[in-house]
Amino acid sequence: MKEPYPILIDIANKKIAVVGGGNVAARKVAGLLAKNAKVTVISPAISDKIDSAKVTWIKKKYERSLVENMELIFACTDNNDVNEQIVAEASQFQLVNNTSNKQQSSFYNLAVIEENGIMITVSTNGDSPSKAKQIKNKIKQWLSSSLS
Ligand SMILES: C[C@@]1(CC(=O)O)c2cc3[nH]c(cc4nc(cc5[nH]c(cc(n2)[C@H]1CCC(=O)O)[C@@](C)(CC(=O)O)[C@@H]5CCC(=O)O)C(CC(=O)O)=C4CCC(=O)O)c(CCC(=O)O)c3CC(=O)O
Numbered sequence: 001m002k003e004p005y006p007i008l009i010d011i012a013n014k015k016i017a018v019v020g021g022g023n024v025a026a027r028k029v030a031g032l033l034a035k036n037a038k039v040t041v042i043s044p045a046i047s048d049k050i051d052s053a054k055v056t057w058i059k060k061k062y063e064r065s066l067v068e069n070m071e072l073i074f075a076c077t078d079n080n081d082v083n084e085q086i087v088a089e090a091s092q093f094q095l096v097n098n099t100s101n102k103q104q105s106s107f108y109n110l111a112v113i114e115e116n117g118i119m120i121t122v123s124t125n126g127d128s129p130s131k132a133k134q135i136k137n138k139i140k141q142w143l144s145s146s147l148s
């Protein structure tokens, strides 16, 4: 993504697939559940950091037929070829985040602070996610010190 366009989207009750059930999937799932999405995790194994009571878990390896009706797809497996395949097989109406390859993602996640009805987000346009996290934490510290 050379020139990303920032938007906020309503994902409440939207069908969202997270393929893979490891650490990265757990972080993405937590963010999605916090905004009331209908999350389906497709993965032979699922981390205990994922609240399996709050998602639909399909205990299978990725197959295109399992994500055909999903509006957003997060490709979070630890197999780059599978993540690439998920992107290649998506329809033109499906947005896909390939968590292992930003060049193949049609959207990125942001580092987010949400407090008192205000949302502050940080992005490095994919260049350095850990820097985005660091800057977010600095802003958070600054916010709490400036309010006290
Ligand atoms: C493009 C993007 C797409 C996306 O996933 O949305 C992406 C991609 C990749 N991340 C990678 C690595 C890490 N990502 C994090 C953390 C976060 N990553 C997030 C977003 C994004 N990550 C999007 C762009 C964000 C921007 O524009 O700046 C955050 C902000 C939001 C979130 O995930 O919800 C969240 C912080 C949440 C918070 O705490 O606030 C950490 C640190 C950690 O886990 O502690 C590491 C390890 C250290 C490192 O490498 O930096 C790799 C390499 C994988 C590999 O090669 O192994 C890729 C793949 C690639 O770069 O192609």
Ligand SMILES: NC(=O)C1=CN([C@@H]2O[C@H](COP(=O)(O)OP(=O)(O)OC[C@H]3O[C@@H](n4cnc5c(N)ncnc54)[C@H](O)[C@@H]3O)[C@@H](O)[C@H]2O)C=CC1
Residues within 6 Å of the ligand: 019, 020, 021, 022, 023, 024, 025, 042, 043, 044, 045, 046, 047, 060, 061, 062, 076, 077, 078, 079, 080, 082, 098, 099, 100, 129
């Ligand atoms: N975008 C981001 O924020 C970040 C991305 N990454 C990348 O994310 C990927 C995943 O990392 P982790 O979650 O730490 O790995 P992990 O090893 O914790 O989890 C991988 C998961 O994928 C599942 N899986 C493997 N093959 C599958 C298949 N064919 N179909 C469905 N599920 C399958 C496994 O069962 C496991 O649950 C890596 O490629 C890593 O480079 C890493 C850090 C941050």
